[in-house]
Amino acid sequence: MDFGPWVQTIVASGQAPFVAAFLIGLLASLGPCPLATNISALGYISQEVASPRRVLFTSTLYTLGRTLSYGALGLVLFVAGLQVSRVSNSLQTLAEIVLGPLLILVGLVLLDVIRPTVSVGGAWMAQLSQRIADWNSAGAFLLGALFALAFCPYSAALYFGVLMPLAFKSAGGITFPLWFGVGTSVPVVIIGIPLALGLMRFAAGFNVLARVERVMRKIAALAFIGAGGFTLWGWLTGFI
């Protein structure tokens, strides 16, 4: 059975609204654009193979970053009653312009190709990418928060078009964006944790932990550059 129509029946039944919000998030995470950001997050999280606790911590913070971003945005829409269409418009424009270059920049910093004192695309962007590359756990939070706000057309349609109208008319709807946020991070957690744990077992068995960590940093960097390129290509050709 198709996942989308199945989610629709859950949403329409109104039986489990929080589960419905979570599933809409999960549906959003399967689109090609969230996929690009989630794959880079995956590389980022699996860098820390030395400690399973840190991997768990990092992926939790990434999830938290996403969740809080969606939650805060939802809160603003709820409280201020802002015109949804205007907010959705400016966030999508932001995503189109900023996301690709930022991903590539973080990738290059992780690779030690550029020092972020050189301001590429503005000093604030360089600083931000340095932060993300340096403090890993806090960086994961920042990354999640940022990725969440970088709306692509499909995730925007689901968040602003499906989730928010549902939230406005449901009791406890103000928490829906949080469940949505958790849903969008699930693929990262499900793939990332076994991957990191498997790598750790392997590296510890061979006493090559430091080397594996270095290699993983390179892989994470490549994932960022790849995802950034994919996003940029999508923007230039009009497909994402």
Place this chain on the structure above:
Amino acid sequence: MSKRRMAQKKSKNNNWMMLLIGLLFAGGLIGLSVFSAMSQLSEAGAFAGDVLLGTPLQIAAPTRMLGDVSALPRGKVSHVDVVYFHRTQRCTACLNAGRYTRETIETYFASHLQRGVMSFRELDVQKPENAAVARKYDASGSSLYLGVLMSGIEYLCPIEDIWFYTNNKASFMTFLQKTLTPLVGGL
């Protein structure tokens, strides 16, 4: 070979197995996702400008915004505009939604188009010439709207549930046909 070394060798083999399983698992999932994204892209094909089928509503009736099609009052419908909005940058789901909507209308409502009681438009909200229509419907990104004329009032309502069906053409078309038929059946 001593027992201890045998045990060490065995544990090293285990480690390799763990790595292999981990990589296969992650690689498989990532590969599957990329493959499905790519196949959707190639299916989506190229896009060529705004679309207009049939005759959009010609009179300027007072409008009323509704949250959903189910909120429409009962009564005789005299005209239906179907408008699909999108941004200049389009995703596969958004391309699919536009194409499937057009195909649904062309397949099931061709006679309505001919008789001028229905229209279908596919409009880029970021083009200046479409700004007025986008403002009227309060559309920003990809979204499907109906403009239903009923006793002199034009009711504007979004159909948000299309986003659950953009991966499957058949179920998308069935869903949209079932949504539209009760409205335009009497036309």
